[in-house]
Amino acid sequence: MAQKSHVIESRQREARHQQYLSAPSLEEEFPTIKEVVVELRFVDPDDKNHPSPHKRIFVSDMQAFFEFQCPIKDCSNGGFSLSETIMDGLSRRKGEMNGKMSCDGKWSRDKGPAQCCGLELHYHVSAIKKSKAAA
Numbered sequence: 001m002a003q004k005s006h007v008i009e010s011r012q013r014e015a016r017h018q019q020y021l022s023a024p025s026l027e028e029e030f031p032t033i034k035e036v037v038v039e040l041r042f043v044d045p046d047d048k049n050h051p052s053p054h055k056r057i058f059v060s061d062m063q064a065f066f067e068f069q070c071p072i073k074d075c076s077n078g079g080f081s082l083s084e085t086i087m088d089g090l091s092r093r094k095g096e097m098n099g100k101m102s103c104d105g106k107w108s109r110d111k112g113p114a115q116c117c118g119l120e121l122h123y124h125v126s127a128i129k130k131s132k133a134a135a
Contacts, residue, residue: 078105
């Protein structure tokens, strides 16, 4: 089995970090939003992996960067980009958003050749507005 290229991983990590640094804060983009709560639940179509669900809370002074890595340990080049979806929803003043998407990364199942990961992310996003007094 071929080893992952650590040079490529390093470049991807650096590119992701630069995207994070260049993202505006929630306060800059959406001054009326107090926090954004993103709930993540994962479903493996093959029912072999059962990553734990989790919740991320983004407060107004945090970067509006909603990219999440695939929780499958050996998945390469995978993950879930919710930035466009969430930013668009917040722009349209949606208080809640739901959806699902699949990981496009690659990993070797059962020591075989690398295949599409396919892990499904089911997400729920809630935007909590600032009180009138705080705004």
